[in-house]
Amino acid sequence: MKPETDFDRGTAVRRVGETGDRFQAELRTEWLNRGIVNGGLLLAVAARALGERLQEGSPHVDPFALSAHFLSGSAPGPVEIETSVVRQGRQLSTGTASLIQTDHKGAQSERVRLVGTYRDLDTLNDEVFTxxxxxxxxxxxxxxxxxxxxxxxxxxxxxxxxxxxxxxxxxxxxxxxxxxxxxxxxxxxxxxxxxxxxxxxxxxxxxxxxxxxxxxxxxxxxxxxxxxxxxxxxxxxxxxxxxxxxxxxxxxxxxxxxxxxxxxxxxxxxxxxxxxxxxxxxx
The missing domain is CATH 2.40.160.210 (Acyl-CoA thioesterase, double hotdog domain)
Known part of the structure; x- marks a missing residue:
């Protein structure tokens, strides 16, 4: 078993219940940048949760095309990621993920909303024209x-x-x-x-x-x-x-x-x- 790395710990997600669309994660202080959690780290957390959801019944394990809206700044602490499957096809699968954080007063705020399309990157051909x-x-x-x-x-x-x-x-x-x-x-x-x-x-x-x-x-x-x-x-x-x-x-x-x-x-x-x-x- 490979040793867990800083990045893998920082982007770890766990499903709420044995099945379902919700995941939990912990935003760690070591990924702060100028007082807020780094946006790339937030994107990776949401993308990991969505990837785990889309992998059920699909070979599409890799993020391929992502669009994310950052709605408010995120602080260290627990978050929930709500995911949904939009479509699962032969070449591509698409879904959504919303990263939600609860503040000290109990109010919930959506921090990131992601639409992501996934595929198996190993199936890409080697042709490159650029x-x-x-x-x-x-x-x-x-x-x-x-x-x-x-x-x-x-x-x-x-x-x-x-x-x-x-x-x-x-x-x-x-x-x-x-x-x-x-x-x-x-x-x-x-x-x-x-x-x-x-x-x-x-x-x-x-x-x-x-x-x-x-x-x-x-x-x-x-x-x-x-x-x-x-x-x-x-x-x-x-x-x-x-x-x-x-x-x-x-x-x-x-x-x-x-x-x-x-x-x-x-x-x-x-x-x-x-x-x-x-x-x-x-x-």
Whole structure:
């Protein structure tokens, strides 16, 4: 039996009753990012629960195309995930998941609503026709480790104690005297510190771990993901993941953040797009 990893503990779900559509999970403090639970981790939790529901009577075990709306910020503590099956076909199965949290007053709030389509990624053929190019990153040892961040920043982000994240120094000017470039780009390498190898669920987390591109734009405020779409294109090979994200349009306080994840074989394994609201300082 494989040893349980930080990520597997952080995304573990358990069914309420022997059968049924409801699951429970515990959002852990070690996945906080700036005081709230990381959105990629929330997506992975909801996707794991929905995957377990859809696997009943179906070979479709892998998240393939996901759309998630983030309705409110999540705090550490217990959550319930309500799932439903929309359709189970020969190639694809689709369902929904709602992640619900109860506050200290007993009021329930829906945090995330997910619509997900699943399939067996092992059945994808090997044909690839693409104009996408693998990002040209400096070697891992020449990139900036998030361990070098200030003690205050690290105290707000237990996430980085679980991840080995190395940032392309050409995209970190916002964090030093160089200043933001204005290009709206972030790039870097990622792997788990405990040696866990990447898979489809891990890439959902990885799609939300780089510094938001609003930092590189110099946009003041707290960036929050409102909606996210993710497409898993392949099972990632073992080893480091290359992450890149960018934006082309920031208007009215909102920007899109396009994400690509490439595996160690330089294969495009995930594409995602976030809609981000940059909450003005003081709001």
């Amino acid at each position: 104009t996408a190019t693998c990002p040209d990153l400096p070697p891992v040892e020449e990139c900036v480790s998030t361990e070098t961040a200030s003690a205050e920043m690290l105290s707000l982000s237990g996430l980085h104690e679980r991840l080995d994240l190395r940032l392309d120094p050409r995209t970190t000017g916002w964090s030093n005297e160089q200043g933001p470039s204005g290009a709206g780009v972030a790039r870097g390498w990622m792997r788990f510190r405990d040696g866990r190898e990447p898979d489809a669920l891990a890439m959902l987390l990885a799609s939300d771990v780089l510094p938001p591109v609003s930092f590189d734009l110099g946009a003041a405020g707290f960036p929050l993901t409102v909606q996210m779409a993710a497409y898993v294109r392949a099972k990632p090979a073992p080893g480091w993941l290359r992450l890149t994200q960018s934006t082309r349009n920031y208007a009215g306080g909102f920007l899109e953040q396009d994400v690509e994840i490439w595996d160690s074989k330089e294969r495009l394994a995930l594409q995602a797009r976030h809609l981000i609201y940059v909450v003005p300082n003081g709001d």
